Amino acid sequence: MSDKDRLLDLLIEFFSLPPNTLPKDISQNALPAWDSLTMVQLISELQATFSIDFDLDEIQRLRSYDEIRTALANKGIFLQETTGSA
Amino acid sequence: MLNFRQWIHRFPDRQKAAVTAAVESASIAKVRHALRLLEELNAEQRGPALEVELLSTYNLEPILPILQLAISCLPSRAHVRLAPLDNIEGHIAQAGSAPMRGHPNARMIMWRLEELLPEALYPLSHGFPERLATRLDQLLERVERVVSLHQRNASGVPLFLSTIPLPVHFSNPVFAAQHSVGMFASVARVNQKVYEVACHNNGVHVLDVASWAAFEGRGQADVVLEFLARQPLSPKGQVAFALFVARSLRLLITPRRKVLALDLDNTLWGGVVGEDGVDNLKLGHDFPGNVYLRIQRELLELRHSGVLLVLLSKNNEGDVREAFASLADMVLKWEDFAVRRIDWNHKHENLRAAAGELGLGLDSFVFLDDSDYEREQIRQLMPEVLILNESSDPLHILRSLWETDAFDSLSVSEEDRQRHHDYAVRQSRDVKAHRNDLEEFLKSLEMTATIEEVGPRNLERVITMLGKTNQFNVTTRRHSRAQVQAMLECPSSVALALRLRDKFGDQGIVAVLLAVASNDPAALVVDSFLVSCRALGRGVENVLWAALLRRVHRQRVRRLEAEYVATSKNSVVSDLYDRLGLQRIEHNSSLTRYLMEPVVPAEDPPWITSENGTNER
DSSP, rough: OSSSSHHHHHHHHHHTTTTTGGGGGTTTOOTTOOOHHHHHHHHHHHHHHHTTTOOOOHHOSSSBBHHHHHHHTTTOOOOOTSSOOO | HHHHHHHTTTTHHHHHHHHHHHHHHOHHHHHHHHHHHHSSOOHHHHHHHHEEEESSSSSSSSGHHHHHHHTTTTTTTEEEEEEOTTTTHHHHHHHSSSTTTTOOOOEEEEOOHHOOGGGHHHHHHGGTHHHHHHHHHHHHHHHHHHHHHHHHTTTTOOOEEEOOOOOSSOOOOOHSSSSTTTTHHHHHHHHHHHHHHHHHHHHHEEEEEHHHHHHOOGGGOOOHHHHHHHBBBBBBHHHHHHHHHHHHHHHEEEEEEEEEEEBBTHHHHHHHHHHGGGGGGSSEEEEEEEHHHHHHHHHHHHHTTTOOOEEESSOOOOHHHHHHHTTTTSSSSSSGGEEEEESSOHHHHHHHHHHHHHHHHHHEHHHHHHHHOHHHHHHHHOOOEEEEOOOOOHHHHHHHHHHHTTOOSSOOHHHHHHHHHHOOOOOOOOOOOOOOHHHHHHHHHOEEEEEEEETTHHHHHHHHHHHHOOOSSSSSOOOOOOHHHHHSSSTTOOEEEEEEEETTTTEEEEEEEEEOSSSSSTTEEEEEEEGGGGGSSSHHHHHHHHHHHHHHHHTTTTEEEEEEESSOOOOTTTTTHHHHHHHEEEEEOOOOOOESSSSOOOOOOOOOOOOOOOOOO
């Protein structure tokens, strides 16, 4: 089990955020750079990194760290914070 | 990926690693990181400026950083700008008339059926076939109009016009194939028009997205990104597409390589002519000779496209001429090579001489050779030369010929087709010896030679070598197993084999030396001394010879006798014993006899570590 939160790392790198950014501060509302073009690139990034395809209704609920984490969990991808024993 | 690795081979390690990670992961974050690192390079490292304008009917904005990175890797100081989406004619007209607006170095038009003729995806809803046929004709006219508009407004700017790929997302492919205005035929007719207008307009080239997509398969498409943003490519597809676009632009800034210098044995045919004999070479219509036949066909096509072929072979010229003359399936003829260097010199010396003969720089050369040793030698001593292949497998060699971009060309002129004839072979110039460089190279191979007694463990290999080796073989005595065993039983005889390991792996037993008693109890006669052709030029003979001298010195032998028996194949060793410091005592055209008295020990060459095998006496 990795200690690192891969999704948090990915989002921090993707949006060039300070390394100590908290998950709750990562959302479309909080980040002006998160526009519709960035959204397309982010979905591509998540698909490439986690080797998954999203369904259309999932695509519409990827507006924050928490929502993305939930979508990944629905795909069977569990990050360190959501489960202690995956 | 082979080509991509070659594009970036001069980037510093940090940039190389970042760019490679970006391309392998298809991650936009890694792409941006790599682009930032490339900006740290100086102008020379970054390459020439290259401004590219993309006009597209689908949305390339999300993949702009990937396109920018791929084109930067050529390398170039790339600046990619996107025209407004799906406004091709409007943009060309407006850009052309805007005063002071700098023209790009290249303009690319990328379009597809989904926007150009969406009705073709639902033909029965749109008046199939008559009305669709009319719409198709209008589209064909539009293709011509776009090109003439560009030629009027931006004449001199190279235009890359894309073909349209077959749509990936549609139903009823069986019906789509059944009619001359069916969807598949519509795609084919648009593309035929693209090929024709490119052919008839100077400076207009085809960006064959249709062939690219067919080659990549469905994996390049992504239906979610298509619906979300009219961006049709999957993450992997984005990278592959960007590399494909970059390769198409590469010829604008990088000259085509002009010369292919290639090996002969195990490259143009299977086998070694000097060892296996002409009759046993593999070349023909059956496996595996058909692979070599295909290699030759590809090479002949290259020569007709203006690439000069240079033959570099360690062989006796007589053997090679005989093979060219008598092998029925040879596609390449003796005269197809602008320069032929068939001798026992180092290949880097011969390559340098060929460059002098042709009056071309080493950066015009590509090198093809099945031997790891020869490729490594050229890689280290002549970094400007592009090494075509990465392994000795003939199928890999063929693939490298198929996949390389070193000989890409947008067109083949009459001059290209005649180039071969213009290079009459000129006076060969002096070959400068680069002894120090060569020694450094040989050291880098990390060679270890193990001296073994000939015995049960290696007897098979020794007998095979005695039976087969023709070139580095001073007496060419084909001893039988019984004869060798009889020699081994005699206590005063010395029978040594040399096993070679280098950084490529264990090369096995590559040299054998047999010395037997003479009438004089204080003397030994060298009966056989041979080295496998794959270990020539590395100094293993000196190691084996030094081992013999150490041994006979211990046995209190005072006198060594040796002879060279000339054959049609072994001229490479005609002066071997002279080089080893023996004295000639008798010489005629077929036999030279040598003597060493007293026996003086010799040094191993400094680039080979020599050790004794466990079974040395």
